[in-house]
Structures are given as structure tokens and as C-alpha cells.
Amino acid sequence: MIEIKGVSKRYDRHLYVLKGVNATLKERVTTIIGRNGAGKTTLVRILSTQLFPTSGTAEIEGLDILKDTKKVREVISSIPQESQLIGILSPLEQMQLYLMARGFSSSQAKRESEYALDELEMYEFRNAPSDTLSGGMKRKVFVAMALAAKSPVIFLDEPTTGLDPLSRIEVWSAIKRLSSKVILTTHYMEEAQELSNEVLVIDQGNIITHGTVKSLLSTFDGKMRAEKLEGREFDIKIANVSIKYIDVNEVDEFVRKGYDIKRINLDDIFLSKGVMLES
Ligand SMILES: Nc1ncnc2c1ncn2[C@@H]1O[C@H](COP(=O)(O)OP(=O)(O)OP(=O)(O)O)[C@@H](O)[C@H]1O
Ligand SMILES: [Mg+2]
Known part of the structure; x- marks a missing residue:
């Protein structure tokens, strides 16, 4: 469970880009949707301890993001919206490094990396320098990385942006097979409908709707x-x-x-x- 308690954020003196967000996320997969600039990435970065809130806090599996930051980092993994692979390293090498930094043994890291790359149809590219991969393929490597870590809580900021329809379905099916709690942002409504029962709609730093897909649609x-x-x-x-x-x-x-x-x-x-x- 994730409890967001009055989270506000301003990057400069005047403008609050999150304005006291309160929400309890209970479902296995939560989708955050909202227009460009709504505050989705800011919220995800705060919850995944990459950014401090200006005020408020949140609890992830009972751990406070401000007081128990180190412990929170042990139970989460995340892929940021703008992420870059190291060009000269292959997907397998970077995934192994990432997993070993998270405490996996080298053989375990290799096994989990290969499995996740295979799940996303990226196995044949496992040894290619990342520089030679297309934008969508690089995105899939990050998704594979987050999934392979098998953390109890996974944050995916626009995991399928730039992916072709087939790749998108591969990512969806990998997310469905996980048992971790997943918080993802997307601009694709069908993705929210396909993957999650719980949707949080943010606009201009406020939650404007929060509920199950069914309850949100029931007004119609x-x-x-x-x-x-x-x-x-x-x-x-x-x-x-x-x-x-x-x-x-x-x-x-x-x-x-x-x-x-x-x-x-x-x-x-x-x-x-x-x-x-x-x-
Ligand atoms: N580092 C920063 N410094 C200053 N302002 C920022 C910074 N990062 C984001 N913002 C501002 O905060 C607001 C929310 O941005 P955020 O990235 O959270 O939106 P988003 O909902 O993720 O949008 P998108 O759908 O385009 O990814 C925007 O007005 C943005 O300009
Ligand atoms: Mg964003």
C-alpha cells in the first residue's frame, strides 16, 4: 500500500506543481494519467525518493519516504521518464550491474536479466552495444531492468512511450505476470484500462479523480x-x-x-x- 500525505512541490519560489496531493493506493497496479505538465513525473520522483517534496510525505509499504529513505530504496525500483543507457555497454551488462548493485549475485543477475530480456523479446540484442539499439528497444531494456529486480514496488514513468503496438503488448503482459505493486504513468487510455483497476487523474498538481476504472466510467x-x-x-x-x-x-x-x-x-x-x- 502507498499512502500519499499532503505532498506539495514547487521547483521555484512561486509555482506549486503539486498542491497537497492525498491518496491511498491500494490496488496492485495504479495508473497515473494527466496532461503534459500535470505533475505525474514530479509525484513519481518524490515517491521513489529521487526528489524531496516541499511539504507532506508518503509511506511505501509502511516506510516513510523522508524518514526511512534508505529502506524505501530497498523495496522499490523505478524507471525514470528520461533515462539513458550507457552506450558502450550491452543491455545484459547494464542490467547485471544494476541487479548486482541491488544485492543479486552475479549468476543470479545474469539469469534474471536474460529472463526479463527474453520476456520483452530483447534476448537477441542482449550483447549489442546499447548505442546500436533503437529508441523503443532502449526503453524496453529499462522496463526489463525494473521488472528483473522484482522489487515489491515498481515505478514506471511512461514505460511504453515510443513503443510499437507489439512491444507495448509485451510490456503489458510482463507487468501482468509480476506480483509486485506497480505505479505507472501513461498517456494511453487503453493502457490504463488494460493494466490497472485503479486510476489517479492529476491536473495542474491536483488529483481530480481517483477510483477504479469501473467507477470512473459509471458516471457515463x-x-x-x-x-x-x-x-x-x-x-x-x-x-x-x-x-x-x-x-x-x-x-x-x-x-x-x-x-x-x-x-x-x-x-x-x-x-x-x-x-x-x-x-
Ligand atoms: N526540474 C524542474 N525545474 C522546474 N520546473 C520543473 C522541473 N521539472 C518539472 N517542472 C515543472 O513541473 C510541472 C510538472 O512537471 P512534470 O514533469 O511532473 O509533469 P508530467 O505530468 O510528468 O508531464 P508529462 O506528461 O509531459 O511527462 C511542469 O510545469 C514542469 O514545467
Ligand atoms: Mg512526465
């Missing part, structure tokens, strides 16, 4: 999304797209009016709060 029970370029009827307008939430029995009427009808998904949690897309 019996509704559909109708969309039309420059449509005359709308609840929200994003750029020149009109979006209206309609009852299922209004579908025929809106189809006749030239609207495209879509099923409700997590995007609508954002859209309905007017925060997802630039207008």
Missing part, C-alpha cells in the same frame, strides 16, 4: 459520445470538434445529424472535465 452509464466537426450541438468543443454525450436512445437521431458515435472510454473522463486536449 447508458451514454455514448457523439462527435462532429463544427457540430451545432455540443457539451464540449475541442478545436473544431463538437462532442456531445447522448443517451443510447438518441443514437439514431445523432447519426442522422451526421455525428460519429463512439463508445465511452477513459478519454471521456478527461474530455468531460475539459482537460485532455488543447482547445
Whole structure:
């Protein structure tokens, strides 16, 4: 369990980028979503002890991130959003170094690294200099690293950004097979829906919604999304797209009016709060 207690952060004097975040994360996989600059990375960096909060604190598995920082580091592993591999070292070499620094024996580190690389279809590249890997492949090495450590708690900041659809599914299935608690950020709504039951939506440093996917979607029970370029009827307008939430029995009427009808998904949690897309 992770308990976030009044966490605030400002990088400079004036602007708070986290404004007293409180939340108890209970599910095995928690997804944090929010627009660019919402504060997701800042929150993840604070929880994974890479950054101090300006005020507030958090407990990870009963350990305080400020008072028990060293112990917290022993139970977590994390991949930051912007991470670089050492170009001349191969994936296997870097993973082994990482795992040995975490207390694995050299043979154990090799075994776990190979297993995780294989799980992400990266085994054939295990000995290649990291410089020669594509951006998405490098991302997968980091995911493999975090997963191989098998820490009780794993933070993944945008693990699948830049990955092709197949690689994304490989990462999802690896996360599903873990027993660790996972906190991940993503911009892909289907990822949140696929992986986690618990979603935290952050906007401008505040939690705007927190709940199970089911409970978040339940406010839209019996509704559909109708969309039309420059449509005359709308609840929200994003750029020149009109979006209206309609009852299922209004579908025929809106189809006749030239609207495209879509099923409700997590995007609508954002859209309905007017925060997802630039207008
Ligand atoms: N080192 C820093 N110094 C100053 N401001 C920062 C720093 N890091 C982040 N910020 C600011 O804090 C706010 C939140 O940034 P953060 O990286 O947490 O957002 P995010 O939700 O992870 O966004 P994204 O989806 O783009 O990754 C932004 O306004 C950003 O400009
Ligand atoms: Mg970020």
C-alpha cells in the first residue's frame, strides 16, 4: 500500500506543481494519467525518493519516504521518464550491474536479466552495444531492468512511450505476470484500462479523480459520445470538434445529424472535465 500525505512541490519560489496531493493506493497496479505538465513525473520522483517534496510525505509499504529513505530504496525500483543507457555497454551488462548493485549475485543477475530480456523479446540484442539499439528497444531494456529486480514496488514513468503496438503488448503482459505493486504513468487510455483497476487523474498538481476504472466510467452509464466537426450541438468543443454525450436512445437521431458515435472510454473522463486536449 502507498499512502500519499499532503505532498506539495514547487521547483521555484512561486509555482506549486503539486498542491497537497492525498491518496491511498491500494490496488496492485495504479495508473497515473494527466496532461503534459500535470505533475505525474514530479509525484513519481518524490515517491521513489529521487526528489524531496516541499511539504507532506508518503509511506511505501509502511516506510516513510523522508524518514526511512534508505529502506524505501530497498523495496522499490523505478524507471525514470528520461533515462539513458550507457552506450558502450550491452543491455545484459547494464542490467547485471544494476541487479548486482541491488544485492543479486552475479549468476543470479545474469539469469534474471536474460529472463526479463527474453520476456520483452530483447534476448537477441542482449550483447549489442546499447548505442546500436533503437529508441523503443532502449526503453524496453529499462522496463526489463525494473521488472528483473522484482522489487515489491515498481515505478514506471511512461514505460511504453515510443513503443510499437507489439512491444507495448509485451510490456503489458510482463507487468501482468509480476506480483509486485506497480505505479505507472501513461498517456494511453487503453493502457490504463488494460493494466490497472485503479486510476489517479492529476491536473495542474491536483488529483481530480481517483477510483477504479469501473467507477470512473459509471458516471457515463447508458451514454455514448457523439462527435462532429463544427457540430451545432455540443457539451464540449475541442478545436473544431463538437462532442456531445447522448443517451443510447438518441443514437439514431445523432447519426442522422451526421455525428460519429463512439463508445465511452477513459478519454471521456478527461474530455468531460475539459482537460485532455488543447482547445
Ligand atoms: N526540474 C524542474 N525545474 C522546474 N520546473 C520543473 C522541473 N521539472 C518539472 N517542472 C515543472 O513541473 C510541472 C510538472 O512537471 P512534470 O514533469 O511532473 O509533469 P508530467 O505530468 O510528468 O508531464 P508529462 O506528461 O509531459 O511527462 C511542469 O510545469 C514542469 O514545467
Ligand atoms: Mg512526465
